[in-house]
Amino acid sequence: MAKKFPIFPKRPERICWGCDKYCKDDDLACGNGSERIQHPSELDGEDWYKTGDWGGVLSEEQQMELGLIAPKAEPVASKTVKPHIKLPLNRR
Numbered sequence: 736m737a738k739k740f741p742i743f744p745k746r747p748e749r750i751c752w753g754c755d756k757y758c759k760d761d762d763l764a765c766g767n768g769s770e771r772i773q774h775p776s777e778l779d780g781e782d783w784y785k786t787g788d789w790g791g792v793l794s795e796e797q798q799m800e801l802g803l804i805a806p807k808a809e810p811v812a813s814k815t816v817k818p819h820i821k822l823p824l825n826r827r
Contacts, residue, residue, distance in 0.1 A: 740792050742784060742801070747774035 738755050751758045753772035754765045763771065775783040775792075784793065784801055798804045 739794060739797070741774075742793070742797060743776070743781070744774060747777050750774070 738757070744750070749760055751760060751763055751765075751771040752774045753763075756765055758764045760771045775789075779786065784803065789803070790798070793801070793803075795804070799806050
């Protein structure tokens with residue numbers, strides 16, 4: 736999805752969750768029918784994200800925040816040691 740999907744919306748019953756437009760419940764603009772699509776929290780409760788595969792709805796960042804997937808290990812950069820040359824100072 737283009738927008739970040741809200742995990743815990745305040746009033747999910749006021750919005751249609753069927754597409755990226757997030758229309759008000761009485762003004763559906765997407766034309767996918769006359770019925771409002773419910774937020775998963777309305778159907779499955781407050782822990783809706785714990786069951787099922789929400790990879791298509793929640794971003795990878797959101798899934799890591801919720802503990803659904805483990806954070807990716809960052810590649811360890813090999814430390815390259817640069818040779819240091821000490822030159823004598825000429826003091827006149």
